[in-house]
Amino acid sequence: MRFLAASLYAFGAMTCPAQAFTASELQQEFDARLLTPSEKRFLQAALAFSGEYNGIIDGAWGSGSQRALERHLANTVNNFNGIVPNWAIVVIAGIYADVFRAGGWEEKYFPALDVSLLVPTSQIRPGQVSQIFSNWNHTESSLGYSLTRGDASQVARLHQFTVDRARPGSEPYLLRRADVWVTSAQTADGLTLYTRSDYRRGGWSTIMLSAAQVDKGVFAAVSGSIRPGSAPPIYLPEGKLSRGWALAQAMLNEGSAPKPKPAASPVPAQPAADDTAPTDQDSGSSSGTGFVVSSAGDVLTNAHVIADCRSVTIDAVPMTVVASDGTFDLALLRSASLAGQPIASFSPNPAMLNSDVTVAGFPLNGLLDGLNVTRGAVTSLKGLKGDPNRMQISAPVQPGNSGGPVLDSAGKIVGVVVSKLDAKVVQDAIGDIPQNVNFAIRGEIAKLFLAQNSVSPTVEAGTGALPPEQLAQTAASFTKLIICD
Template sequence: MNSDAAFLTMTFVVDIDEGGWRPVVLDRLGMNVAMPTSLMTVTDQSGTSTAWKHNHKELYVVTGRYSSDFLAKHHDFVESNASFRDEVYKVRDNTRWVTSSKNSKGSSYSRSEYINGAWSTVFITGDARSEPELGLMISSISTERATSLVPPTDGVLLRNARLLLEEMKASENTGTGSGEVGVSEERRRQPAAPNREPSDASGTGTGFLINTEGVLLTNAHVVDGCSSIKVNGHQANLLASSNTFDLAAISVPGAPLGEPLQFSTKSAGLNADITIAGYPLHGLLGGLNVGRGSISALKGLRGDEINLQISAPVQPGNSGGPAVDRFGNVVGVVVSKLDAVEIADLTGDIAQNVNFAVRGDLAKVFLSSNGIAFLEAKGDDPMDGEAIAQRLQQATHLVQCSG
């Protein structure tokens, strides 16, 4: 969807800018390769050969002009680094040699082009942590004119990103509720809207830790109009709020809040298992509650693309709690439940387990657009139910609002 493209574009452009990614023109070689120039240091330069090293990762680049004899030895060396023969990719022709290999420590790649009587070569090697940078560098190697990595300013990607940011800004000024951007007044008056009652009579909701700086994510309606916000009794500060997504970020500097949750790098799939955590009916029920269910639909009420429909049980006070997948990674933020009483009045039937969560992808858009750091999962290792509950227990906290 456009919101996914907007998020990917915004995060990509930020990473490109922060890393100083630029096409490095290798004039003597007749080639160019993109590098994070602000993070790379030249470690050796002699003749046509230049070597770079990443300042924070095991990532190395060597470029140079070589003879045919050296070319064969070099590519044989890259091939010999592979753990298994099926982890080697080779191209051999009169004007181009390519060798790629992988082992338990990382990957190596070399591309050589026969230009003006010699072999121009770019060699890149790195460990597993540097795979994203290594992949972008490899795909950028070219003998053509260097082009910018940033999408064109008049293209559809940056246009969608701007529209998303403008819509978020406009919603803050108009007070439009989550999931109702651009909805007519007539449609807003339709019955059976989700019940966003955030808490019980004491004014409570849920939040969960998203980084090591003491920042929690919750719903905007949980902290809306609060003169004081507390997390586990500690005073909290409101950092950012969006009525469009019904999300808010709050900080509790110095408070012991456990280990932050990580966001999934993948969108939640239909019928995927999820676990939610929160403080429903605080004062009536005792402490943190954990519930399980699945993704019932990839859209919310009336086709709303901000929310997912979930079957996990939601009660007042659950708002702002995490919804995690079977790997314990965040795929949504619990936001509301369908008004079962109103549905019963309209249809004569009681709706069961029709609840909603803000899509995790859009939660990342909200955080990124407000310059708030969050963690993403580095791998996918399934966890059992008890392990997931322990992870949620460490990161999920009671949010109290006073008017």
């Protein structure tokens, strides 16, 4: 149905005057009444993408929206006490504003259907050709769209089809009104099917969605965005959230300014940056580790691994440095040659204290050959001197491990190796040698960095602990040796 494809059009940006959060207000408790309807609508969409909100994206902030926000923070913020600070919603808005930009997500109006819904305009391709439907697929997930226009008998058939696909023993969700029908079902093969029909202009407009459980967030965002008629855009307007995000980033950048080094210190002020392994003393080259994080060929590593490199290669292929952040000590590399290779999946939840972790990397390249895998536990949820962006792990690491993945027992990423404590400095200071005091950048920070640089990290819940041998195979599939010349 080519007339439906031709009906896409873009909404222009809209702004509304609002005061920004001040630095002190960022610490205060969130009050949704201070946000505009557009800001609340965008925040609902962000929570839907996170997988926590399954309601209508309408800007009406009720108990369902608030509970979704609290669930999201409980899963992403250490020691969350149930009180939502303004800085938390600002960060959520900033992260998902980048997700929206990366996918070109827009609330589109389809005149032929007289219905609006979210569409990823830069991440969508035509689906299977059909005489009845206009089919489209999201390139970055399993989400599929099918759109059609028909009579009441067609509507009855399509909704019965959805009911018939329901997993045995499960009950599909049914809504039947004079002007709208909704049917949702979980299938035996793990898909969620959603069929919605609206009576518009003398006929029935039907949108059918399907997605795997792992993509429940994008599915919830799209299904919650469907509105009869021409709906207002879903976007982050100029206001408290957008200006608060800019303020938070500015404060972070100010905090990253170099500090004068104290004249003497009994312990190192930060983990020693001795993690890049020399590979050729004559040429001055060094090595580190990274791992593939997108089907486009993006690789995540440490910023210090690629600092001052004239060239960076993986598998003898030159890599482009897309982004580097000294504050987080993270860098993003890219090469089309890595496109389509296995990618790492991040855990949806932070690593827990004393949970098992596995580290993969290429330490001491040239002395040790091949992928090296070590195991340990999360020994502290913070880094040196209470650094909230890092965690302490007992899995042994060596120079060259920097930038490598830290996997949980299910094979999901929970951190990025960054450094080890300088044992010699500590021994000189206190007369004892620390054992396996190593540090990793928290997985939540890595996901934030990727989102800020237009890469949507794959997030999957584990299905159970993997055997150690399978963990190593999983890590080997996406872990890469980085050579810096």
